[in-house]
Amino acid sequence: MDIFGAKTPGETVSANEYPGRGIITGMTPDGLTGVAAYFIMGRSANSRNRIFVKKNGAVFTEPFDPSKVEDPSLIIYAAVREQGNTLIVTNGDQTDTVAEGLRDGKSFSEALESRCFEPDSPNFTPRISSISYFGNGAYRYEMSILKSIDANGSGCARYTFSYPPTAGLGHFIHTYNCNGNPLPSFSGEPKPVRVLQDIDGFTKDLWENLDDANRISLYVRYTDILTGGIRERIVNKNV
Numbered sequence: 001m002d003i004f005g006a007k008t009p010g011e012t013v014s015a016n017e018y019p020g021r022g023i024i025t026g027m028t029p030d031g032l033t034g035v036a037a038y039f040i041m042g043r044s045a046n047s048r049n050r051i052f053v054k055k056n057g058a059v060f061t062e063p064f065d066p067s068k069v070e071d072p073s074l075i076i077y078a079a080v081r082e083q084g085n086t087l088i089v090t091n092g093d094q095t096d097t098v099a100e101g102l103r104d105g106k107s108f109s110e111a112l113e114s115r116c117f118e119p120d121s122p123n124f125t126p127r128i129s130s131i132s133y134f135g136n137g138a139y140r141y142e143m144s145i146l147k148s149i150d151a152n153g154s155g156c157a158r159y160t161f162s163y164p165p166t167a168g169l170g171h172f173i174h175t176y177n178c179n180g181n182p183l184p185s186f187s188g189e190p191k192p193v194r195v196l197q198d199i200d201g202f203t204k205d206l207w208e209n210l211d212d213a214n215r216i217s218l219y220v221r222y223t224d225i226l227t228g229g230i231r232e233r234i235v236n237k238n239v
Helices: 009-013 094-103 108-114 199-209
Strands: 022-027 033-041 050-055 058-063 078-083 086-090 127-135 138-148 156-163 169-174 191-194 215-224 230-236
Touching: 009 169, 009 191, 009 199, 022 086, 022 127, 022 138, 033 078, 033 086, 033 127, 033 199, 050 215, 050 230, 078 094, 078 215, 086 094, 094 108, 094 127, 108 127, 108 138, 108 156, 127 169, 138 169, 199 215, 199 230
Parallel strands: none
Antiparallel strands: 022 033, 022 169, 033 215, 050 058, 058 078, 078 086, 086 127, 127 138, 138 156, 169 191, 215 230
């Protein structure tokens, strides 16, 4: 199936040595399943010393070797959480900010108003987030990026994208356009990608096409829109 010429996630990342951290959200070709995926990459020893672990229904980044942790502030966090009928996926501790905001009656974008890009000059890494809404047999999703307006980190630009569910189509947002020094922030809208029906095929397609030297961990979740049943996969380079 060719959805608007979209490539698979693997085809999309295969030529990019360093997209950084990435989120994909979408729907399977049969229109019955909501899909969410999150991957992390790393260039430094501190960033590469991580794994994904599921605890109490959430997915966390954790150190693979605790004795080698240098600075946990931007690399250890809950990446995936459920809040009511929503699934939140982000590249930092704004996962908790969104969950708390929803509990207080705020919208996705309102909850993120208190946050901005990461304080890691000169990269000023964007905060990327997605939220999937389930309930009464319906499904939709939104994505967000909070990024510096310039090379000096002088202000935060906030973008939110809202998508209707489209069978076989997903959207992909990541932190960096490519490798570099400093790392160039993602630009433009989330990229359309072709979602695969099979979770294992999707996981393999994405994982095997991430740069082998820099890939660290991948989480994939398929949620049945009608029943709420989930299937999930975690792949860790460090095992």
